Amino acid sequence: MSEPNNRRPYRVLGTTPLREDGVEKVMGQARFADDVFLPRMLHAAVVRSPHAHAKIRKISTHKATAMPGVFAVLTGSDFPTLEPTILSHSDASTTDDLKDISENCMARDRVLYDGHVVAAVAALSRHVAQQAAEAIDVEYEILAPILDIEEALNEETPALHEDFTPGQFVLQTKKASANASGFEMNIGEDQDAFSTAEVVVEKRYRTRCVHQGYIEPHAVTVQWGSDGIMTVWTCTQGHFAIREQLSIVLQHPLSKIKVIPTEVGGGFGGKDLIYVEPAAALLAKKTGCPVKMVMSRAETLRGTGPSPGAVINVRLASDKKGTLLAADLELLYEAGAYPGGPVGSAGLAATSRYKISNQTIRGVEVLLNKPKMKQYRAPGGVPVNFAVESTIDILASKVGIDPLDFRLKNAMAEGDRMVTGLPCPKIGGRELLEAVRDHSHYRTPLSGPRQGRGMAYALWFGAGKTSSVSMTVHGDGSVLLNVGTPDLSGTRLTLSMQAAEVLGIDVAEVSARVLDTDSIAFSYKTVASRTTHSTGIAVYQAANNALREMARRAAVYWDIEESSVAITRGSFSDLGNPSRCLSFFELAKLLEKLGGPITVYGNASPGSNGCQLAAHLVDVEVEVDTGKINLLRYTAFQDAGNAIHPDYVSGQMQGGAAQGVGWALNEAYFYSEDGKLLNTSLLDYRMPTAVDLPDIETVILETPNPNHPFGVRGVGEVPIMPPAGAIANALYNAAGIRMTELPMSPGTVLEKIKENID
């Protein structure tokens, strides 16, 4: 890993301390959701539809109910009926219609995808619950499923829903046809940009549905007290979101639901929506016992929210010197069974790293008989980045410019107009591309035949949103930092580091916790690369509030005006008598006598988290007789704003790149003709293993984000975007074949190689 450039004079930030919670994790003591065991706890299992589309005629539960060890059975009729459209109280938990979410959790009169839940059982053990679930008879009237985008858009195809609330994730869509809703963004006045441009490239791309692939399946335990207070233990990216969704779907007051976040075994955008939680809650209510429900891997693949497949049309125009003049994009994304997929965020990020004065971006999301699609790390960003970055390379070669120079020439910079119409904020795009150009990887010649080098470039927006923290300075000088954003990868440490930086103390003196929904003020989810950034701002505020309060106590102690106390790097002195000075610890030890320990708060709602930028450079070798692509060398470049913990930034870059490589080369949902998911195990849904990936070298740049006190930018999402485009471009340079579909699995590559020879 290359160290970040221009390290600024921080004491704690930029160092690489060990995480406090790491010890429990390497010792096997960390408590994940499935590790919750309560007295009298029952286990739940669900019945899932084997059909992609069917009416439910009848559900017979009596056999299951009669089985020994079975405590309760639940079907859709046990769920409260909701108004036709019921949105979240704010966009706090989801932008989806909660009526859809309720039906997604438990089908009512019809099932809309293979794996849709139809009934649930609570029993003494998981085995008994599963047996009982198998004993539930469901009579279906099978309907024709809609399985691909073109079919769903065909006017002859019947509507999946009589009516629906159009998706509004990031951008509001409007109903466009029976099974589709969309948006359009335009900038630029030049109607003739394409007809007058010297070079135009148009290409159509297709990608498949993939899963986030977190290794920990969804798990939840619910206790429903006789006082009506529901306690929920679950692995989630947003416990406040889960609380609100449960509240609306079960029509139960927010004040009577407490969600306790456990450790989370990976989320990547897939763990902030309820699936089996309401069923577990209703079974807990019915039985008076705590109920645990753990999904199997097959259930996780079939019945949660994967990332949509897409069809993307890209048209780009430039002049003969290689200046981009116009872009016209059509993004057709699967929504799955209910609206609300990530086509809006894909649209925003489609071209927003290049300066293009005339643009039209149309996004359409399409309802079909697959699971309700969800966010996955840079939601929607991978398919469109693959499409645009491939087209950029084609265009560059037509113009006759090196693809890196082409990107540099057209890189968006501060003040340029983005497709939203807004000016681009301060970003380090050119610097990033220059870093690629100046890196030894870029300049080292390839070493053999059938090898090629390719790159791709990406920008992602992320989000700001609300974070709340509280902080206590104890009488022994130790500091407790409580936050409301779940920690997926080490954010307790990156937040503690920011606290320690402000307080002027060692990071080991700060102990951070993620508190439940009763114990800390509202916080938005850990999504959109926001926690180190946005919760970081709240921590910065809280730490400054703590220092101010300590200064007030020092003033009391010295009997001087508060304004006469100077605070420098964690020590306090009397301006009028500089020889009077107390260190943070000396003052902390006096707190008991000066009014007790100090508890302060921080709350931030930044509008964004600065743009994240990444460029990836990859060398591939293609095996011409099998079509397999081997990655020989991989370097990821990223602008982190300020890398709080460079090892963690680098870890995010490597992890994101690894997921992007899986998406590019192997991963895809395979459906049978009647819409059953065929690859429901991790053997068949093949994610990269240690032998599939090379070392991923990382280069961190730092262009501070002006809207964060330490210059932090979001980091986690953007690195998943460039791998597919970079590999496709490298493959072209290696073998002269242009892949327009993901995944670029050996079979499809081989076919293309053969086509090329013929």
Added chain:
Amino acid sequence: MSEYSRRVQVTINAREHEIDCEPRQSLLELLRDGLQLTGSKEGCNDGNCGACAVILEGKCVLSCCVLAVEVDGAIIETIEGLSDGLELHPLQSAFLQETALQCGYCTPGLIMAAKDLLSHEPNPSESRIRHWLANNLCRCTGYDRIIKAVKKAGETIAASHE
């Protein structure tokens, strides 16, 4: 427990246990549900992720693919038995120092699989480590740091034997 349950005697992390198991229960269930040794994780329950890896009679196995009744009389090591009190095993320290975990869900299985490797080959090459761990999925890290951690732990162990 059903009428079919069997009494299983097993030594786990140097402690003896006797526990009734149903024939359909896996070793992973015995550990997690039966003895509340929840360090071993379930990621797939069908042998494809490695999160449940433990050491059975000196060899790394996937505990979701071993029946509980099969381990009668056996000696088993799990992640919970690796450290000496709070004194971490070199693999545990190396995973922490090399930032080889993000969510940490894959970590116990990876550490147990790596322990098996290092007990036979204290100084494996990077490629050897990658192949050995190919049955352990990690979705967060991209593996790089895991490979480095295993290499480093091997060196630490070798040095302590000198």
